[in-house]
Amino acid sequence: MKQVYLMILSLFVTTGLFAGEVGSDCTFKGKKLAGKVQFVTSFPDFKVQIVDSFPDLKVKKVTSFPSDCGQWQEVNSFPDFKVQIVTSFPDFKVKYVDSFPGVP
Structure with a gap:
């Protein structure tokens, strides 16, 4: 039985x-x-999940010059990367902040 639990966990x-x-x-x-x-x-x-606590990244939405870690500018064309918002099984979790974006 212990082996079954270890196999499921792995x-x-x-x-x-x-x-x-x-x-x-x-x-x-x-x-x-x-x-x-x-x-x-x-x-x-x-794939990103929006959370209120324990994020992997703090994100600040900006309107121009998104050069620092966690600064995202939303665009409709020519993105640096594409994100899908999900409610489960994300690649990482983000929290929207007004200041101090980046890795917590």
């Missing part, structure tokens, strides 16, 4: 059902998490 861990970790250099899967973002419903670069 299945959850290895299939990536938990949110990933944003690197201290503000990247995820080699992409910098600052810049122009397009919100899509299919074929995203990342």
Whole structure:
């Protein structure tokens, strides 16, 4: 019985059902998490869940010059990366903030 529990636990861990970790250099899967973002419903670069606590990244929406970590400018064309908002099984979790964006 103990082996069954260990097998189930390892299945959850290895299939990536938990949110990933944003690197201290503000990247995820080699992409910098600052810049122009397009919100899509299919074929995203990342799946993101919006949370109120324990985020992987704090995001500040800006209208221009999104150069620092966690600064996102929403665009409809020519994005740096595409994001799909999901309620479960995200790649990482974000919290919208008014100040101090970046990796917590």
